[in-house]
Amino acid sequence: MTHPFDAAVAAFSPTLPLGVAFSGGADSSALLLACARRWPGQVHAVHVHHGLQAAGDDFAAHCAAVCARWQVPLVQRRVDARHAPGDSPEDAARQARYRVFDEVLQQEWQALGIRTVALAQHADDQVETLLLALSRGAGLPGLAAMPARWQRSGVTFERPLLGLPGQVLRDWLQAQGEIWIEDPSNQDLRYTRNRIRHQLLPALQAVFPQHRDTLARSARHAAQAQGLLLELAEEDLKRVGHPPAIALLQGLSAARQANVLRHWLRQAHGCMPSEVQLKELLRQVQACTTRGHRIELKVGRGQVLREGGVLGWYN
Structure with missing residues (x-):
């Protein structure tokens, strides 16, 4: 054998x-x-x-x-x-x-x-x-x-x-x-x-x-679901632009906003926001309804800032 x-x-x-x-x-x-x-x-x-x-x-x-x-x-x-x-x-x-x-x-x-x-x-x-x-x-x-x-x-x-x-x-x-x-x-x-x-x-x-087998199966299910979320994030990032346009972000559901922002930060800037940071970023994006409204949030080793109608990133 x-x-x-x-x-x-x-x-x-x-x-x-x-x-x-x-x-x-x-x-x-x-x-x-x-x-x-x-x-x-x-x-x-x-x-x-x-x-x-x-x-x-x-x-x-x-x-x-x-x-x-x-x-x-x-x-x-x-x-x-x-x-x-x-x-x-x-x-x-x-x-x-x-x-x-x-x-x-x-x-x-x-x-x-x-x-x-x-x-x-x-x-x-x-x-x-x-x-x-x-x-x-x-x-x-x-x-x-x-x-x-x-x-x-x-x-x-x-x-x-x-x-x-x-x-x-x-x-x-x-x-x-x-x-x-x-x-x-x-x-x-x-x-x-x-x-x-x-x-x-x-x-x-x-x-x-x-x-071992049952937990590995759960991990595979999670990986498949994450793959679908990644596909959706890539589509939404094309829709909202790179860097993301604030008005277009606001047209997405909160869950899709979170998904595409995580993807943007990870793909373009190599950082992953914590749950608290992402929640605060979503709050600031949603509250951004006037020309003078500021968005400013530390994420990882950098900062997300408003630049006109889009989100910018600075190390």
């Missing part, structure tokens, strides 16, 4: 050569080893040193040794992933990783022809992401959790292991006689994700053994 992990890798059909994000942990080690065996000479690894803990140097050394033994070319980059006050540590680290991916892909990997990058998140990571989003009162983008496939800067990112529990990956890797490193921060219960992993998921497993 085919091992579930082997079946998942066999079903993965990336464009070669392939890049694999490699942390040195069990999940990325299993994915990198399986891909290197399936496509020898066609796989390249990238390791990001986040600069957040002293053990990071040991992680980097481990990754270099493993890649040398497996004969997999490795690119390593060090970043400062410290988060600003009030920001999510996890989000800061993720954004730092993607900045590295952009840099590597645009330079070294582009020369190698790499247009697909594989990430090793699995079904338990997906459940944690969805529960974390619920704990923060997230909207549909958060409830959609992690996509299995998406594009960034012309490169396709794929998560071929999202249907597998994490233990399946670790069991497979152990059966290969391989070792991995454990990130000590994964045991730190100050982080909400770790409390979900160590305290909530065991309870879910005991009460709802099928929770």
Whole structure:
């Protein structure tokens, strides 16, 4: 009988050569080893040193040794992933990783022809992401959790292991006689994700053994609904203009105003307003009925201001 992990890798059909994000942990080690065996000479690894803990140097050394033994070319980059006050540590680290991916892909990997990058998140990571989003009162983008496939800067990112529990990956890797490193921060219960992993998921497993499949289905429903909202936002942004005309915005329902303004701010200015900020922006737009009425609101690292009949943005 085919091992579930082997079946998942066999079903993965990336464009070669392939890049694999490699942390040195069990999940990325299993994915990198399986891909290197399936496509020898066609796989390249990238390791990001986040600069957040002293053990990071040991992680980097481990990754270099493993890649040398497996004969997999490795690119390593060090970043400062410290988060600003009030920001999510996890989000800061993720954004730092993607900045590295952009840099590597645009330079070294582009020369190698790499247009697909594989990430090793699995079904338990997906459940944690969805529960974390619920704990923060997230909207549909958060409830959609992690996509299995998406594009960034012309490169396709794929998560071929999202249907597998994490233990399946670790069991497979152990059966290969391989070792991995454990990130000590994964045991730190100050982080909400770790409390979900160590305290909530065991309870879910005991009460709802099928929770991975059912929550993944909910995430897919949310992703589909978010896709429809995105299509509507793009149509409405064409209607109200870029930048948005205040009078045309006022002709939309409050829900469509909120949807198109979120899309405009995210697409054009790279920021996502909080619920409080968006509510206040909608109030100011609705109240803007005279020539001298001002609109002024801080959103993210910038400000939304009225410029004649349209909304402007200033950093």
